[in-house]
Structure formats: C-alpha cells, structure tokens
Amino acid sequence: MENWNGLDLLKWLGPDSATSVFNYLLHPADLVRATAVSTSWRQFLIENGFSKRLCTKLCPEVSFFTSIKEITTGTGTGTTPLDESSSTLKWRNNEMYHKIYTYLSQLLVSTEATKSCISYTIGASSTDNYPEESIDNTFEPSEKINSRASYWSSCGQVDPTVPESLTYQLTHNVVFVDAIRIQPFRAFFQYGAPIYSSMFVQFKLGYTKQLIPVSLFKRNQCLDLIADENYVWTYISPQFPMQQENVSQSFELPRRILCIGGVVKVELLGRVQKQDTDNLYYICICHVKVRGRKLPQCKLSPLLVVDVSKIAGGGGAVLKYNPMA
Known part of the structure; x- marks a missing residue:
C-alpha cells in the first residue's frame, strides 16, 4: 500500500531506495499494478523510465531502437520527434515512453501462439x-x-x-x-x-x-x-x-x-x-x-510501426507510435 501508519512509503524510502526496490519488478503486470497504487507512485515510475528498464531487461534488443517518433497524421507517414524542451512536454513524452515499453513488455511475455x-x-x-x-x-x-x-x-x-x-x-x-x-x-x-x-x-x-x-x-x-x-x-x-x-x-x-x-x-x-x-x-x-x-497490427490504425529503412546505413531502427490507435 502507499501509506503505512500515515506515511507515504515512497517518500519514506527516498528515491534511491525506492529505485532499488522497483528494479526488482520482473513482470510488466507488476509494473502496471505499481503505477495504479497512487499518483505519486505513477509519477515516480514514469519519470524514472522503469518501463524501459524492464523491457530492456526482458529483451536487450530493444536498445537498437535509436529513437521514438509520434505519428501525427492519419496516413501514418508524418512523424515528429518527442520534444523535451519543456516540463509539460517532457512529462507527456515520458508517459508515451511508458506506454510503448509497457506494451512491448506485454508482448514479450505473452503466451499467444506463434x-x-x-x-x-x-x-x-x-x-x-x-x-x-x-x-x-x-x-x-x-x-x-x-x-x-x-x-x-x-x-x-x-x-x-x-x-x-x-x-x-x-x-x-x-x-x-x-x-x-x-x-x-x-x-x-x-x-x-x-x-x-x-x-x-x-x-x-x-x-x-x-x-x-x-x-x-x-x-x-x-x-x-x-x-x-x-x-x-x-x-x-x-x-x-x-x-x-x-x-x-x-x-x-x-x-x-x-x-x-x-x-x-x-x-x-x-x-x-x-x-x-x-x-x-x-x-x-x-x-x-x-x-x-509479428507486432500486432490493425490495418486502419496500427499502434506501433517500426521503420528500418535507415538501419542498414547505421541510422538505427525508428519506433513510431500512433496515439490515435
């Protein structure tokens, strides 16, 4: 629970100890449950990129995604980099990273037939x-x-x-x-x-x-x-x-x-x-x-699209996210 004898356990532990504890999460479902405990827990987990840490732990190959871009047009071709020039946009981008890496982690542990x-x-x-x-x-x-x-x-x-x-x-x-x-x-x-x-x-x-x-x-x-x-x-x-x-x-x-x-x-x-x-x-x-x-796809509005057109030239794979999916 978030509170113990009136104390916020996250504040009581401090950021360093809390980070050590949350690093023991081994399943994306555990991370989702943790973010649902309270606003402060959700903010801490998202701001510190625990979804990406867990996803990379489950599958080191995700580090080959050199950037994440948001699809901004209905056609899926126009993209814009996730800008971090302001605190508001930074939180929005961190939240988007959290959604993407949590989704990838769920796919990695899925028992769906291959x-x-x-x-x-x-x-x-x-x-x-x-x-x-x-x-x-x-x-x-x-x-x-x-x-x-x-x-x-x-x-x-x-x-x-x-x-x-x-x-x-x-x-x-x-x-x-x-x-x-x-x-x-x-x-x-x-x-x-x-x-x-x-x-x-x-x-x-x-x-x-x-x-x-x-x-x-x-x-x-x-x-x-x-x-x-x-x-x-x-x-x-x-x-x-x-x-x-x-x-x-x-x-x-x-x-x-x-x-x-x-x-x-x-x-x-x-x-x-x-x-x-x-x-x-x-x-x-x-x-x-x-x-x-393969990555689950919807013909009308795919959630994730991977662009590997530049990977052969050393540009890396770009992961494109469609917030409208």
Missing part, C-alpha cells in the same frame, strides 16, 4: 547440386515431393569440422522469435538410409548492412552476401546439440528474441555422416521452420 514466419531464402554457404539440392527445398516439410527427394545438401568435405549455414528472411522486419525447428535429411535412396545431420546448431538474428532487392535473393544471385561481415547480428544463440534422427527437432531459444531486420542465419556445426560413394562428410537438411510472431 507461427512459421520465413518469407524467402537468402542463401546457403554451399550447395552440392544446384538447384536440385538448394536451400529452397527446406521450405517443404516433407522429405519427398511427387516421389522426388526434397532437401538441401552441402558440398562434401574431408574435414568433419567445416561448418555450413542457411540464411533466411522473415515475413516482417520485426518479429518476436521463440524457436527454430530443423529436420535433418534421411537419404532413403542410399544403402542403410543414413541421416546427414550436424553435431550442433546455432542461430544468429539481425539485419543486413545494405538493403538488397528481394528479387535478387529470390533468384539466388546474392549467395556471396551470406558472410557475417554483411550483417549486424543483434542476437547470437548458444549452441544446441542436434540429434542424428529423421525428425523435426525444436530448438527453443532461452527467451523470446526481438529480431529487428528480420534475418535469421542457421549455423550447422560439425559433420557426423560420410557418404559411401566419395568418402566425404555432408550435411543435409530436409526442413527449417522459424517460429515467431
């Missing part, structure tokens, strides 16, 4: 037989299409430690990613039906340093742009062991990751299976599925 969110393929680190064994085959959940095997295959290697990677563009520029599912390929047409899995898998999420026309990716003309130096990875996962089994294996991320830029790179580390015909190690993948959810 879905597949890969839009198209960017490229693979190598391909044994193109286009028959290209990365595009990993869209299909089945290992057969019209009696033809459907899978991506790397080139063969003498060294089993040589890694491979598959890079994808998601359906939206900003996606909350929960997990990635991968199914190694079982070569049913080879003796013993060997499974060409990797030993480990790791994931990188981020954006390209330069904007590339989608048409080039779809034509597989940008395979030289899959190198790490062409991307900014805002999140790199731990390594997960992959089972040498012909099943869809789910790799749950430690937390819900905000993928700003919509690029996911699947790194396949270590080879376990040789091909008898050439005695070389291969990695073959039947299916890849990135599970996540």
Whole structure:
C-alpha cells in the first residue's frame, strides 16, 4: 500500500531506495499494478523510465531502437520527434515512453501462439547440386515431393569440422522469435538410409548492412552476401546439440528474441555422416521452420510501426507510435 501508519512509503524510502526496490519488478503486470497504487507512485515510475528498464531487461534488443517518433497524421507517414524542451512536454513524452515499453513488455511475455514466419531464402554457404539440392527445398516439410527427394545438401568435405549455414528472411522486419525447428535429411535412396545431420546448431538474428532487392535473393544471385561481415547480428544463440534422427527437432531459444531486420542465419556445426560413394562428410537438411510472431497490427490504425529503412546505413531502427490507435 502507499501509506503505512500515515506515511507515504515512497517518500519514506527516498528515491534511491525506492529505485532499488522497483528494479526488482520482473513482470510488466507488476509494473502496471505499481503505477495504479497512487499518483505519486505513477509519477515516480514514469519519470524514472522503469518501463524501459524492464523491457530492456526482458529483451536487450530493444536498445537498437535509436529513437521514438509520434505519428501525427492519419496516413501514418508524418512523424515528429518527442520534444523535451519543456516540463509539460517532457512529462507527456515520458508517459508515451511508458506506454510503448509497457506494451512491448506485454508482448514479450505473452503466451499467444506463434507461427512459421520465413518469407524467402537468402542463401546457403554451399550447395552440392544446384538447384536440385538448394536451400529452397527446406521450405517443404516433407522429405519427398511427387516421389522426388526434397532437401538441401552441402558440398562434401574431408574435414568433419567445416561448418555450413542457411540464411533466411522473415515475413516482417520485426518479429518476436521463440524457436527454430530443423529436420535433418534421411537419404532413403542410399544403402542403410543414413541421416546427414550436424553435431550442433546455432542461430544468429539481425539485419543486413545494405538493403538488397528481394528479387535478387529470390533468384539466388546474392549467395556471396551470406558472410557475417554483411550483417549486424543483434542476437547470437548458444549452441544446441542436434540429434542424428529423421525428425523435426525444436530448438527453443532461452527467451523470446526481438529480431529487428528480420534475418535469421542457421549455423550447422560439425559433420557426423560420410557418404559411401566419395568418402566425404555432408550435411543435409530436409526442413527449417522459424517460429515467431509479428507486432500486432490493425490495418486502419496500427499502434506501433517500426521503420528500418535507415538501419542498414547505421541510422538505427525508428519506433513510431500512433496515439490515435
């Protein structure tokens, strides 16, 4: 409660001790309840940016939003920076920050179901037989299409430690990613039906340093742009062991990751299976599925719009807020 024996606990604790206490809030619902206690509690929490602190704690990727702008026109194109030139506007802006970061925090802890969110393929680190064994085959959940095997295959290697990677563009520029599912390929047409899995898998999420026309990716003309130096990875996962089994294996991320830029790179580390015909190690993948959810949108009046048009040039992502939504 706000008062204890007639005392305002916030004033009794003082700003430093109160800040230490409120920093222990771990759920956006707790923060919302705290702001509802009294006017003084609400003012203290909003002025000191506790919603942003909590949101950043839940998801460090929100720090890649370099600015927040308010949508001021009905079309959603006109924006104005949040001005802090006066105390009145500063409070208004702080309140707006509070609403935005509380909303993002609620999305991060939401239990709403996620879905597949890969839009198209960017490229693979190598391909044994193109286009028959290209990365595009990993869209299909089945290992057969019209009696033809459907899978991506790397080139063969003498060294089993040589890694491979598959890079994808998601359906939206900003996606909350929960997990990635991968199914190694079982070569049913080879003796013993060997499974060409990797030993480990790791994931990188981020954006390209330069904007590339989608048409080039779809034509597989940008395979030289899959190198790490062409991307900014805002999140790199731990390594997960992959089972040498012909099943869809789910790799749950430690937390819900905000993928700003919509690029996911699947790194396949270590080879376990040789091909008898050439005695070389291969990695073959039947299916890849990135599970996540986009920012909730209303066609007429979206609450939040993320502008990533300048992020490739180092300008950062701009978060636009529509107070009329």
